[in-house]
Amino acid sequence: MSQISYPAPPINWSAIGLWISLLFWIKKAVTYALLGRFWILGLVMIIALGLIYSQNHGQKLYRFLLKSWGIYLIAWGLARTLLAVLMQFFPISDLHVSQNFNWVGNLYSVASLVLGFLVFRTDRRSTI
Amino acid sequence: MLRTLLIFLLLVFLLGIWYPIFGQQAQDLSFTQQDIVAYLSGEKTANDRHLLKARTTAAERRIARLYLQGWMEELQVKAQEHDYLQPNLHPAMDFLLAPYRGTNLYGILPAHTESPEYVILGAHYDSKLGCPGAVDNATGIALIFGVLQKLVRIEQRRKNVLIVFFDQEEEELIGSTAFAQFLQREEYDVHSVHTFDMVGWDGDGNGEVELGAPSPFLLPFYEKQAERLNIPVYISRGGSTDYQSFLKAGYGVIGVNEAVSKGDFSPYKDTPEDTYDRVNFSYLKQVTNFVSATISDLITKEDDYYESN
Numbered sequence: 001m002s003q004i005s006y007p008a009p010p011i012n013w014s015a016i017g018l019w020i021s022l023l024f025w026i027k028k029a030v031t032y033a034l035l036g037r038f039w040i041l042g043l044v045m046i047i048a049l050g051l052i053y054s055q056n057h058g059q060k061l062y063r064f065l066l067k068s069w070g071i072y073l074i075a076w077g078l079a080r081t082l083l084a085v086l087m088q089f090f091p092i093s094d095l096h097v098s099q100n101f102n103w104v105g106n107l108y109s110v111a112s113l114v115l116g117f118l119v120f121r122t123d124r125r126s127t128i
Numbered sequence: 129m130l131r132t133l134l135i136f137l138l139l140v141f142l143l144g145i146w147y148p149i150f151g152q153q154a155q156d157l158s159f160t161q162q163d164i165v166a167y168l169s170g171e172k173t174a175n176d177r178h179l180l181k182a183r184t185t186a187a188e189r190r191i192a193r194l195y196l197q198g199w200m201e202e203l204q205v206k207a208q209e210h211d212y213l214q215p216n217l218h219p220a221m222d223f224l225l226a227p228y229r230g231t232n233l234y235g236i237l238p239a240h241t242e243s244p245e246y247v248i249l250g251a252h253y254d255s256k257l258g259c260p261g262a263v264d265n266a267t268g269i270a271l272i273f274g275v276l277q278k279l280v281r282i283e284q285r286r287k288n289v290l291i292v293f294f295d296q297e298e299e300e301l302i303g304s305t306a307f308a309q310f311l312q313r314e315e316y317d318v319h320s321v322h323t324f325d326m327v328g329w330d331g332d333g334n335g336e337v338e339l340g341a342p343s344p345f346l347l348p349f350y351e352k353q354a355e356r357l358n359i360p361v362y363i364s365r366g367g368s369t370d371y372q373s374f375l376k377a378g379y380g381v382i383g384v385n386e387a388v389s390k391g392d393f394s395p396y397k398d399t400p401e402d403t404y405d406r407v408n409f410s411y412l413k414q415v416t417n418f419v420s421a422t423i424s425d426l427i428t429k430e431d432d433y434y435e436s437n
Binding site for chain 1: 184185186213214215216219222223224225226227228256257296299
């Protein structure tokens with residue numbers, strides 16, 4: 001009796017990227033909300049709720065939100081990476097800013113670029 | 129002959145008792161202050177063998193805090209850490225940067241009578257990047273310990289005294305802003321807040337002291353002692369130091385420092401040359417005595433004492 005084998009489903013890197021990036025930003029949003037700043041929470045809520053709603057109601061909106069989130073992540077990573085490079089040539093005395101661009105901070109920036117790229121090239125199979 | 133010898137021995141005996149008790153106490157203040165400034169500005173190490181070149185990075189500030197904790201416990205004041213997070217100065221920066229993270233250090237010297245009120249004495253312990261910060265602000269810290277040495281000996285304290293060392297003053301008063309919020313959140317009954325920043329320079333030698341933004345009910349106490357000790361004082365309304373955080377929060381405040389707004393302040397401020405040897409310790413001692421006398425008055429007398437007498 002022959003056994004039928006199915007190929008393993010492909011890893012959905014876009015969905016993984018989306019989840020990781022959302023979790024990172026939700027943590028950041030909650031931290032700032034507890035400090036009385038709600039802008040980031042507002043942004044993350046719009047994206048997350050918009051994705052949940054549009055998943056079953058409008059593929060166009062869903063893809064638009066995904067692409068927008070991808071662009072945002074790329075822009076964030078790019079801005080921070082550029083600042084980090086600039087600070088190598090023009091060091092600043094502000095400790096708080098320079099500490100945000102230590103090796104861990106720079107790792108976040110690069111990771112955001114990668115995640116942003118993964119989310120941006122996503123297709124309709126990706127779900128949250 | 130025997131009588132003379134006995135009198136002589138008695139005198140030696142009395143001197144032996146007197147010197148360690150009273151002679152030592154008289155010298156304690158300046159020795160302690162020199163020790164504190166020397167350690168905090170990297171002039172010398174303590175038992176922990178750390179040489180603090182500055183008090184800027186998280187590691188340097190932690191070492192400074194441990195040292196200050198040691199001094200607080202020496203004076204029987206239990207040291208407590210106040211960890212905080214603060215948002216960035218501009219909300220747009222929150223998107224790019226993590227929040228400020230720091231630690232204030234505080235302790236309470238309780239009143240002898242049942243009192244809900246707290247007189248707060250504060251000075252920042254951080255310094256600019258790469259600066260030893262001897263005048264700015266190891267001197268403010270040394271002043272507080274000098275005052276505390278006197279306050280612990282008062283037997284009729286009618287108000288609690290809370291001493292606090294602020295983190296991140298050099299980064300736009302972040303530590304004191306967080307502490308003002310902490311006081312409000314914990315509903316402390318704050319009588320007044322006194323902050324000390326840069327009290328180690330007197331270029332023209334006139335011993336002048338600046339009183340920053342004093343609340344009207346505090347001024348008579350400072351003026352009375354200034355008059356008694358013959359210390360010239362003047363009032364300034366500007367200044368960017370820790371008392372501003374408490375002023376914004378609505379507390380009664382006063383800032384004490386060298387004559388900054390008249391231009392008589394350390395020219396080495398925020399430079400690597402703000403070192404131990406630039407500190408005028410006799411000026412620091414003079415201001416410490418002035419503040420000690422004022423705070424002693426404040427915690428043993430009624431608020432309207434000088435207005436009604």
